[in-house]
Amino acid sequence: MNVREFLQTEIxxxxxxxxxxxxxxxxxxxxxxxxxxxxxxxxxxFAVEWYWLTSGECNAGRTALAKIEELEQLERNSSGxxxxxxxxxxxxxxxxEQRAWTLRDRQTSSLLELYRWELEMDHESRVREMEIRAIxxxxxxxxxxxxxxxxxxxxxxxxxxxxxxxxLHKELD
Numbered sequence: 001m002n003v004r005e006f007l008q009t010e011i012x013x014x015x016x017x018x019x020x021x022x023x024x025x026x027x028x029x030x031x032x033x034x035x036x037x038x039x040x041x042x043x044x045x046f047a048v049e050w051y052w053l054t055s056g057e058c059n060a061g062r063t064a065l066a067k068i069e070e071l072e073q074l075e076r077n078s079s080g081x082x083x084x085x086x087x088x089x090x091x092x093x094x095x096x097e098q099r100a101w102t103l104r105d106r107q108t109s110s111l112l113e114l115y116r117w118e119l120e121m122d123h124e125s126r127v128r129e130m131e132i133r134a135i136x137x138x139x140x141x142x143x144x145x146x147x148x149x150x151x152x153x154x155x156x157x158x159x160x161x162x163x164x165x166x167x168l169h170k171e172l173d
Contacts, residue, residue, distance in 0.1 A: 049103045053171065057096060057105040061112060061172045064092035065165075068116050072161060075123050082123055089116050108171050115164045122157060 067089040074082045093116055097109040136143050 051104065052102050053104050053108065054099070054101050056099040057101065057108060058172055060092070060096040060099045061108050061168070064089065064096045064112050064116075065168050065172060067092050068112065068119065069165065071116065071119050072165075075119055075126075078126070086116070086120055086123075104171075108168070111164065111168055111171075115161070115168065118160070118164070 067085065071082070071085050071089050074085055093109065093112050096112055097106075100106045100109045133143055
């Protein structure tokens with residue numbers, strides 16, 4: 001075979017391309033359909049997880065939020081029942097966490113726990129501050145205080161609590 005005959009020999013034809021594409025499409029078509037269905041299913045699961053608040057979590061969250069708001073009133077009034085109410089609120093928040101199924105449920109229960117924890121830490125810090133003041137009064141030492149700074153601190157804490165409370169009410173109502 002000389003060079004001229006070799007160059008005129010058809011190595012690849014349209015028919016060869018068509019056969020390869022038909023075989024490839026026979027394999028890829030089911031893969032594409034299955035992949036499309038899986039992507040659609042994943043999108044539905046994501047939407048449910050992100051936007052749906054289950055009724056069990058909603059009810060448990062409302063109950064826990066009511067108890068936490070009662071806890072906040074006790075903290076504001078410096079009442080003696082704080083520890084008992086805090087343990088009840090902690091139990092209700094735990095119930096809300098156990099009823100959480102979706103991401104939105106978990107986010108809501110986490111925000112409830114954060115709100116309760118902030119109140120607990122604020123109460124502990126006030127109790128500690130009152131104990132230190134009592135010790136300093138006993139020793140006749142002067143308590144360094146800045147009323148403007150303390151008022152600003154109380155106002156910022158009240159604003160944080162109000163923000164948490166309003167976002168939780170928006171979620172749960």
